Amino acid sequence: MSMNVMEASGLGKRYGSIWALRECTLAVPAGYVTALVGPNGAGKSTLLNMAVGLTTPSAGGVTVLGGRPPGSAAALDGIAFVAQDTPLYKNLSAADLMHLTRNLTRGFDQPYAQTRLGELGIPLNRKAGRLSGGQQAQLALTLALARRPRLLVLDEPVAMLDPIARHDFMATVMTAMAADGVSVLLSSHVLAELERVAGYLILLARGQVRLAGRVEDLLATHRHANLEQLALAYLRETPVEVAK
């Protein structure tokens, strides 16, 4: 429990003259589903992309899995990332994607992946581009979990899904979390789905951290009945976002 899956100090990212994220100082503890919540353009994707090493910070620093630099071999080995809109190779079949992922990672759990895709009813020989949105999301998640990561990073994983696919997706995440103890860091601007799953909350608005802490503690301290009320109360304090 001592390890933090992500630590940021003074972290910032600037695109041109606009700061997508600034002065971000955080410690995300292991063992939680951590929800990164905020309106569109709050800097959620920017933060996650820096955590997985796809983007380099303009200011400050970030480490993952107990002090490792993002993008380093050790960090890549322990983190599975499902980017926004699950960009899989659309012209590859589920079987090919499994084979590709197994080739480019270590310790890929092929039996798990095959079993899971079977349970989901995803045909192995169908191209990813011809699967439904929900199936694509599940395929991406299955490939990520089969890597047996210590940290699963999901960028807006359910934004494009219908309510049933949304529920199924989060159920898979929770099962993996319970079975393997994988920590999860996910971003979302949809609050409803997070209610039951998030144990740790980070609220971002206008590129800055507004609130961070264990959900239980936050609810107790701020006297809100649930996450949605809590988040809305904080986001309302920054009127620009409400207009969106």
Added chain:
Amino acid sequence: MTARTIPARPEQDARPRPVPWRRMAWVTWRQHRIALAGLATLLGALAVYLWFTGLQIHHAYAAAAACHPASSAACQNALITFDTTDGNTAETIATLLQVVPALIGAFIGAPVLARELETGTFRYAWTLAFGRWRWTLAKLTLLAVVAAAAAGLFSLLVSWYFQPFFADGSRIPLDPTLFDLRGSAFAAWTLTAFAIGGLAGMLIRRVVPAIAATLAVYAGLAIATALYLQQHYMAPLLTGKLNVPAAAWIVSQWWTRGGIRLSQSATNDVFQSVIEKIAPVVHSRAQKVQVFTADVPQYLYQHGYQQWTSYQPGSRFWPFQWIEGGWLLALSALLIAATVWLVRRRAA
């Protein structure tokens, strides 16, 4: 829900063994097999065409060359007919083949990174344990080697195809329109086109503009090389004799009088006045050629003029090939290294 502790892992996890390089072989094949099939189809179709028309050309040349006696008018005519009819076909084909390396570079090299960046799949590929700079290096190197090897094999056939035109002396060994299609140059140009494509894809991040940029940059480089670079690979030889060796590639020619170089217009004036003096009336085209290439120069040599020619001898074909192949190989390595470097320290 209970928070769970992460099980302790052995210390070596902090510095994991890299995923073996060979794992990229299947990945590269699976992702680019359609492009590679396209390459095989293009070169295969051209090879079949070159093989059949090449056989005809070789037969036609063999027939003309076997003509006896060789100095007879009929035999000379047979050779001239061969040079004009088959030579024209060959000229067209040579022009078409110049485009092949550019096509390979544009359609195989440019999409390697541009497609990943355009569709967002780099977020998947580059967060796998293999690591993104190794992924880029492995992919570009594998595809570059395959493309260059295919082009190298293909250019053997091209060399065979054009062989009669070198045998009959209608083409000099360093002929600029054919130089890049033979020897090591064709493979080297293909490699360079591919490397340009790879870098363009990384810089532009969209497939179609990257393809267009690759074609443009390649064309610029190839034309600049042919116009300004090739003739300076080695210092040209200089002769003051009228008879320049037959296989020489002439770089430049000028006239002097008493050691002083004449300008082009002055030379033209001198020629004009001499022609009016020694051959005021010209009856035929053949006579005109005779006057220009033999009579006037002879006259001028007798009157204190001298023609100077700087040229590259035909024996320099292979040195020139290795020089061109060498700098193109170095350039390609540099372009691929730059691409890998950009991927490694990319800031999205």
